Amino acid sequence: ETMRLLRNRYDFTDLNSDSIIDEFLHEYDTWIKSGTLNVFTGLEDFKYKVYSNGTTEAFDKFYMKNAKRRFRCFKGEYMYHKLAWRDKFVWEYLEDEKLHKADAVVISLPFADTGDKHNKYHDLMRECSALGVPVLVDCAYYGAYRHIHIDLAYPCITDVTFSLSKTFPVAYARIGMRYTKVDDDDTMFVYHKISYNNKIGALIGLEYFKNFTPDYIPNKYLDKQADFCNTLNIEPSKTVLFGIDYTDKFKHYNRGGTSNRLSFHKQYIKGLDIASSK
Numbered sequence: 001e002t003m004r005l006l007r008n009r010y011d012f013t014d015l016n017s018d019s020i021i022d023e024f025l026h027e028y029d030t031w032i033k034s035g036t037l038n039v040f041t042g043l044e045d046f047k048y049k050v051y052s053n054g055t056t057e058a059f060d061k062f063y064m065k066n067a068k069r070r071f072r073c074f075k076g077e078y079m080y081h082k083l084a085w086r087d088k089f090v091w092e093y094l095e096d097e098k099l100h101k102a103d104a105v106v107i108s109l110p111f112a113d114t115g116d117k118h119n120k121y122h123d124l125m126r127e128c129s130a131l132g133v134p135v136l137v138d139c140a141y142y143g144a145y146r147h148i149h150i151d152l153a154y155p156c157i158t159d160v161t162f163s164l165s166k167t168f169p170v171a172y173a174r175i176g177m178r179y180t181k182v183d184d185d186d187t188m189f190v191y192h193k194i195s196y197n198n199k200i201g202a203l204i205g206l207e208y209f210k211n212f213t214p215d216y217i218p219n220k221y222l223d224k225q226a227d228f229c230n231t232l233n234i235e236p237s238k239t240v241l242f243g244i245d246y247t248d249k250f251k252h253y254n255r256g257g258t259s260n261r262l263s264f265h266k267q268y269i270k271g272l273d274i275a276s277s278k
Contacts, residue, residue, distance in 0.1 A: 015203075020199045021195060023202075024051065024177075024202035024205055025177060028177050031214060032142060034214060035143070036215055037147065037214070038149070039148075039150065040150045041149065041152060042152035042157075043179065046152070046181055047181065048180045048181070050177070050192040051176070051188075052177055052178045052188065053176060054163045055138055055161040055176050056080065058176065059081065061188055062134075062136045066134055069134075070089075072092060072093070073091075073093065074093065075093050075113075075257050076111070076112065076257030077112055079255075099127055099128070099131060101133060104134050104135075105124065105133055105134070106135070107121065108138040108140065110239055112141075112255075114237060115145060115237030115241065115242040116239070117148055117149070125154040128154070128156035129155045131156075132156070134158045135154070135156045135157045136157075136160075137152060137159070138161050140162065140176075141166050141167070143164070143168075143218075144166055145238045146215075147238055159178060159179070160180075161178050163175065168212070170205075173204050173205075175202070221241075221264075225243065229243040232250075232262070234249075234262065242261050244260070245261075245262065
């Protein structure tokens, strides 16, 4: 269906156009700021936008820029970071050692393990700002949650990333964007300046911005999330994709934190209920 819409709107010979990425970045920024279920503070401080293949490309560039630092994250964070750091970089969980001025931090907002803001988020941002520790804030779940204050007004935050992969069934199209406060001419900026980006992903993203708001998924699946959580006797997360278990009932889903995250996204996509998916 997405490809049919694209064929109707675009001549794919126009992929050589230099305007597609600029249009995508403008519309993505407008789309993010059009949401009514959450509040942003400080996003306006990030003046520079570039296309990112999901959030992953932006993660890799953050690692490269901070390769001489020790990387830090909380337990339960998105597994990709641990996998990327395990052989090539020095890293440590934030719970296990004190923060140092030579560190670099990655944190998801909402936090990947709970779908809510991490309870140490503001303390960590204040400490990173005092020490001059660079921070990447991963907002990949934007468009799938409600009632979260996305507070980016901290001097330590250098990179903010967004992606459509968690919100819509377009993970393989690699559609994302990175915000920064400066143009440091890293390779993502180089790609942008020579228009060497994923333009098919950008075109797909533009169609989603046109047809769905950031509030669509949280509103559409709120009742379904509640049904799943009531059936399983777990707590609904602020991210509509998840339910959270605070007991040992679902400890096999533990990701390293103090609770257990259950994801419903496959059931949503397939239109299943809990009984039929067992």
